Amino acid sequence: MSLALKNVSLCVDGQTHIYDTTVELVPSGFNVLLGTTLAGKTTLMRLMAGLVPPTSGAILFNGVDVTGVPVQKRNVSMVYQQFINYPNMNVFDNIASPLKLAGLTRADIRQRVQQVAELLRLDPFLKRRPAELSGGQQQRCAMARALVKDSDLVLLDEPLANLDYKLREELREELPRLFAVRERTVVYATTEPSEALLLGGYTAAMHEGRITQFGPTGDIYRHPADRLTASVFSDPPINMVRVTKQAGQFLLPDGVTTWDVRGPYVGLKDGTYEFGIRPHHVHPAGNMADGAFVEGQVHIAEISGSESMIHFDLLDRPWVSLTHGVHAFGIGERARFCVDIDHSMLFSTQGDLVATMAT
Amino acid sequence: MSAKSTNQKAWLLVAPVVILVAFNAVIPLMTVVNYSVQETFGDNLFFFEGMKWFEEVLASERFHDSLLRQLQFTFIILAIEVPLGVAIALAMPRKGFWASVCLVLMAMPLLIPWNVVGAMWNIFALPDIGLLGKTLNAMGFDYNFTRQPVAAWVTLIAMDVWHWTSLVVLLSYAGLSAIPDAYYQAARIDGASSWAVFRYIQLPKLKHVLTIAVLLRFMDSFNIYTEPFVLTGGGPGNSTTLLSLDLVKIALGQFDLGPAAAMSLIYFLIILLFSWIFYTVMTRGEDK
Known part of the structure; x- marks a missing residue:
């Protein structure tokens, strides 16, 4: 099934929640909505589902305008961040509830619930109530309700956000297999870039009520159209510094530091650019002699197991280095970092992508 | 040695609570227990009577009557206030200016003291000068709560419903507000009717606050005086003489301390018993 939004916008009480958005989701595929909290992911999903009518624009299912069609007639299912189940029904009745409302026969219901319960490994718990399940099982029960319906559009609104790390990884691996079957369009909202990359498929990057870019996940990661998309698709946020290109070199605003211009950047005309590099391509320089370096004042170094995250200030902009190994720095210490230009991106001062070396 | 004296000193910290509880709960209760097993004469003469007063109270028709009236009263007001309170809470706006207005209006009756409510309704319902009483009579109803037991009961129940439904409303409203919006969305996506939403989402989610509401209303209505x-004053005749009124009549009116004390204890145990049964039934099968 294909889902398209045409010039859809949403205003509530004079505030714009979703700006003019046109996007055609990939039918029978996994579509990820990626953005920070308050980016409008949930609102966009509610528009897609028909829970709220758009202020303007049209929503098309398979080319048919369904803008005014109420949600219960659209054959949609949705899974939320909270574990939403009917509290006083057991797991079987919970999963069966959409089928009962659809008026299926008892035998049909039994068969389909059994099938979905086995798929989600819920079959030992069919007699239990949601409160007697673990968080992961509760969410699987909610997912089973969404799956059993055979809906054309499945909306997953940060379904793994409230689960602990282990369960999240486990369910994340299963998700594409579970949902991306047959003619079904899946929309998955998440705040985590790594989740979008793991789920694959297509990604729409969102920022403050706008889709900044939509396309195959890997392409967007490597070729973000602009600074906003690049920052949405980087966690911790992408490091930025203003550079001036002149005489085959990038000059940093301190007027001292210079980097050699390489690769696709060579052909660019001289002028001012915004240079962007993801945190895992910035490393403590140690005694390295060759390469591009920056020097900054360390705020804090977080060491988690075999990884270190070092926050420092580069010419009044916050930078982060995410690197393997344990690197201890004192607070306020000045340190030298190596910037891996081969993975950098260059934006115009307006924020559009000019060239990238990220692969 | 020093460790031991430190331990002893720690008692001083709990002493205020112990003294407070002793004076306002344990000692009065024990005094009642003491009275309930003795015959009292003037000049502080006491004779031990054992279980005599308990047997007498439990066998007396007067006690049976007032207990029956009490149970009737409590049952009626619970049957009205709980569904009505939930219905009003469901109908109230969830947010915005009117939500605040409704909440304040709802809280108002709860702020009024019991005796003021009684006096207000007494005057309000008087057949010759009260707005309600006079209107009812003008409309052709023969209504006089000082003479007709039914009219007295209706007035009493109306008064209690007016005074205390708000409590159920406020508790239910709080319970309803705690239900995440996602539940309603999920129900809409499923195509559930508003009855199904009430039956399978709102009511189960309200279970805990309703348990509290019913318990509070049960205990309060059982204590109504x-x-x-x-x-x-319990009339006409004895028609509105509920347990507490009867108790006061025996204890202060007739100064029968023994039977009154025995009755107090029975009264107390009844409330305890009903509350326990109710609570057990409502929360049964929850922590398996």
């Missing part, structure tokens, strides 16, 4: 006292 002021309203019937102010309204008719």
Whole structure:
């Protein structure tokens, strides 16, 4: 099934929640909505589902305008961040509830619930109530309700956000297999870039009520159209510094530091650019002699197991280095970092992508 | 040695609570227990009577009657206030200016003391000068709560419903507000009717607050004294003499301390028993 939004916008009480958005989701595929909290992911999903009518624009299912069609007639299912189940029904009745409302026969219901319960490994718990399940099982029960319906559009609104790390990884691996079957369009909202990359498929990057870019996940990661998309698709946020290109070199605003211009950047005309590099391509320089370096004042170094995250200030902009190994720095210490230009991106001062070396 | 004296000193920290509880709960209760097993004469003469007063109270028709009236009263007001309270809470706006207005209006009756409520309704319902009483009579209803037991009961129940439904409303409203919006969305996506939403989402989610609401209303209504006292003093006849009124009549009116003490204890145990049964039934099968 294909889902398209045409010039859809949403205003509530004079505030714009979703700006003019046109996007055609990939039918029978996994579509990820990626953005920070308050980016409008949930609102966009509610528009897609028909829970709220758009202020303007049209929503098309398979080319048919369904803008005014109420949600219960659209054959949609949705899974939320909270574990939403009917509290006083057991797991079987919970999963069966959409089928009962659809008026299926008892035998049909039994068969389909059994099938979905086995798929989600819920079959030992069919007699239990949601409160007697673990968080992961509760969410699987909610997912089973969404799956059993055979809906054309499945909306997953940060379904793994409230689960602990282990369960999240486990369910994340299963998700594409579970949902991306047959003619079904899946929309998955998440705040985590790594989740979008793991789920694959297509990604729409969102920022403050706008889709900044939509396309195959890997392409967007490597070729973000602009600074906003690049920052949405980087966690911790992408490091930025203003550079001036002149005489085959990038000059940093301190007027001292210079980097050699390489690769696709060579052909660019001289002028001012915004240079962007993801945190895992910035490393403590140690005694390295060759390469591009920056020097900054360390705020804090977080060491988690075999990884270190070092926050420092580069010419009044916050930078982060995410690197393997344990690197201890004192607070306020000045340190030298190596910037891996081969993975950098260059934006115009307006924020559009000019060239990238990220692969 | 020093460790031991430190331990002893720690008692001083709990002493205020112990003394407070002793004076306002344990000692009065034990005094009642003491009275309930003795015959009292003037000049502080006491004779031990054992279980005599308990047997007498439990066998007396007067006690049976007032207990029956009490149970009737409690059952009626629970049957009205709980569904009505939930219905009002469901109908109230969830947010915005009107939500605040409704909440304040709802909280108002709860702020009024019992005896004021009694006096207000007494005057309000008087057949010759009260707005309600006079209107009813003008409309052709023969209504006089000082003479007709039914009228007295209706007035008493109306008074209690007016005074205390708000409590159920406020508790239910709080319970309803705690249900995440996602539940309603999920129900809409499923195509559930508003009855199904109530039956399978709102009611189960309200279970805990309703348990509290019913318990509070049960205990409070079982203890009701002021309203019937102010309204008719338990009359006409004995028709609105509920347990507490009867108890006061025996203890203060007739100064039969023994039977009154025995009755107090029975009264107390009844409330405890009903509350326990109710709570157990409502929360049964929850923590398996």
